Amino acid sequence: MASLWFSLTTLAVAVSLVSTGASIPNNEDECHLTPIKVPVILDESTVRLQSPEFTAGDSSEPGVMCGIECQRKLPEPRPAELERLLSYETIYENGTRIFTKIKLEGVTELRNTSSSVVCKTGQLKRRKRQVYGMDGRFVITDKHFTTNYPFSASVKLSTGCSGILVSPRHVLTSAHCVHNGQNYLKGTKRLRVGIMKLRSKRRGGRQRGGRRGEKRRESEAGNERDVATEVQVREHRRKRKNRFRRETDSDQTRQPALRWTRVKQTQVPTGWMRRAGEEVSADYDYALLELKRPHKMKFMELGVVPVVKDIPAGRIHFSGFDNDQLGKVVYRFCSVLEESNDLMYQYCDAQKGSSGAGVYVRLRDQAGKGKWKRKVIGVFSGHQWVDVDGIQKDYNVAVRITPSKYAQICHWIHGDASQCALA
Template identity: 40%
Template sequence: MMIPRISSLIFLSWVLTSVTAYHTEVIPQKILRLMPSHFTAINTPELSTVCTEECVLRESLSDPLDSSQQLDYETTFSNGSRTLTTLSIQVESRGAQQTEKKGNPLRTRRQVYGPDVRFSIRSRRFLREFPFAAAVRVSTGCTGVLITERHILTAAHCVHDGQDYVKGARKLRVGFLHPGDRPFLRWVRVKSIKVPRGWIGSPAELSMDYDYALLEVRRTQPHPHMSLAASPPLPDLAGGRVHFSGYDSDRPGELVYRSCRVEQQTAHLLYQHCDARPGASGSGVYGRVLHKGYWRRKVIGVFSGHQWVEVSGEPRDYNVAVRLTPLKYAQICYWIRDANFSCPND
């Protein structure tokens, strides 16, 4: 069936609906044992997808509350055993906000846009302090962010290609940077991996919507960690800016920081032109959001990679982060608590 040509205004001026969930109940239904993973997939530290006009329309009209069935999740343990947990999610919604965001002129270079505004964090003081000390290196070639003393949020494609777990996930480790005259990474083994069902087997053009995973290490870590928040509407994000630090492949052994304005936003994705290279995937994307009357740095997304977006037959490119919608936020909280838990929407 022919799809009517979609005006570029759909992409350049999305109508964003943000549902404020004051009470989100996550209830497990079933835990099923699966066949052990074969760990046959090839490591892909960089994800690149194409979003056609049909995909753009679907993204612009999607609602985070329509996707609860995608929040069932798979858990893989270090011995290769797997389980599938199905969830029931109840959300009480007390209001909605609608905002419009009009795009700026779009650039056409990939990953690094114009002058490279990234800079390496070399100061011992900063490397030991929040938020930089929360960034970790994932042994498959990605980055992650410490969100509790034992849990790391990263991109799903860093451990799973949508069909199977990558080879490097069999003995997955995360590295904490220790500053000094000769900085080094202290590696810690990962105990378990959780991946949302929305990532597994998803069509390529929608794979970024659920490109996040949670890693649990065996012991608590004495490093500062970052708090999570549901991704707010752009007017509620200080300056409309996001920040993230990662281990970009072109600067080996260095932690690289960058910041930029969000260009566009859908229900599931943040589109921006933050400079990035392979290796930064999985970085915790944070912004300043209001919390109890103060502006706080909170992780509101996960950096996924690059996406070509087709608008009126014209390809345009962005670097993309997965938004933590209220349901994703509740799901990750449940993963951390591993019990029936109500997550307030920060």
């Protein structure tokens, strides 16, 4: 009974945190997001490449990374280098692969970008603190929450990673979930995406040629029934069968399950592709998947937050399919401890399988007076060893969506630069 009460309590707290935010006195009510102008990405040329062999095994996260201070001191890439990094590969369901070179217009350095988070003056900004009184994962077991927004926007990849729905047809995830920096993973050839939906328990039906076939044979043998009586019997059975289905198809028997959809195409930035003698860069550990069929679930919009610590408590959220909780959505939130232009360092509890989850923030819309708005501002990459003053420290790292990355992902989704002018 005690364990049941604890489970119900933690679930109630998690739902309260996600849905209302009222139980966390962090002044998020006083802050809101403002639009940021982003550059324009145009496809300049395309080249057809040799079809990949899909030989790579499961990709792990990159090894020891350039330290936090090192990341901060890295110069902004020049426009030509940024265009190279944001050029991309597209691989289709039939194995066809093309390379697209892009042209970037209106580049703005992230360091010169004003914050997109505006808070009322006089509000205290809490920095460098973890979640108040609670730091852990919440396993969402209630089927109504699992299959409703925002948890329903989290999806599972057949390669074992997580992802986030960002349009009726598109899923944002980590690049290492489909490509190890040199080759595409074996599972990418027939990549599928699982979306949590309520599914009824189906009862086994009669096999063809069963009792009805026997009756037919008996009739043919001369043991015929009165036609009117037979019609009445069949009608009675039909009504009973329909009533039985309605009863067994009630809410109590409907359980959440992953409904799988094939991926039509996958797009990965060149910045993730490993050059000879170089390591992969976690800065570009993201990819976009286009589904073969559109889903009917509510998706989460993209956003840009140059400095997460501008948000009170610097709080981020994400949900995924951790391997130690098979078939269940796991939600967590925590504060960002450190951040560079491209990465966010934190200690959100996570297990393997959560990589690729969409990292989002929650703020008010309409100058802080509207509804709560969730914006995907990054992709959870996973555990990393970071070199800090010659000492290796471990963090959980998320890739930030910068204005240039936003323009690229938005271009992948819409194919129209006019729809991607503001984040």
